[in-house]
Amino acid sequence: MPKDNKMPRPDLKHPPEWEHDLNPNVQEGLNYGTLGPHPEMYAKTAYDIKGANLRLQEFTDDELKQIPVLPPGSRLEQNATYVDLHDPECREFTAMGGMEANPGNWYVPKSMVDYVLWNRLIGVKNPERTDDADDSSVKKLDQQKNR
Numbered sequence: 001m002p003k004d005n006k007m008p009r010p011d012l013k014h015p016p017e018w019e020h021d022l023n024p025n026v027q028e029g030l031n032y033g034t035l036g037p038h039p040e041m042y043a044k045t046a047y048d049i050k051g052a053n054l055r056l057q058e059f060t061d062d063e064l065k066q067i068p069v070l071p072p073g074s075r076l077e078q079n080a081t082y083v084d085l086h087d088p089e090c091r092e093f094t095a096m097g098g099m100e101a102n103p104g105n106w107y108v109p110k111s112m113v114d115y116v117l118w119n120r121l122i123g124v125k126n127p128e129r130t131d132d133a134d135d136s137s138v139k140k141l142d143q144q145k146n147r
Helices: 016-022 050-055 115-121 135-145
Strands: 081-084 092-094 107-109
Antiparallel strands (some): 081 107
C-alpha cells in the first residue's frame, strides 16, 4: 500500500501538467455533461434560413419554424439521428463521436422535430405516418390487422 493512501481516480489518468497533451479532447462525442458551449440551444429554424425554406416549399411557415437547424460548431450527439437539409436526397444518418456541424451543413436533429414533420422531411409517403390518412383508410388497416 502506498504511503500517501491516495485512492485511484479514473477521471485523473495523467498528471495535471500532461493532461491536455495526452487528452486534448476529453469527453468528445459523449452525450452527457455540460462541458463546452452549446450553440444548438440557439439554433435557427428552417424558416430563418433562406435556402432551407426555399427547398422546403411544401411546408407552411409554422411548420418551418418547428424545424431547428444546428449552427456551425454544434457537436452532434453520438448515435443520434440527423438529416442534412442541404443534401438533395435528405437521408437520415447516425452521428458518430466527434462529428460537428460545418458551415455547409443544415443538420436537423430527429430528437427535436415532431414525428409527422420528420417523416415528411425524409420523404415518407405513407399517409398514416404523415397524418394525411382519412378515417376510412385507418379503419381498413385496423380491419386487416384484426384478421
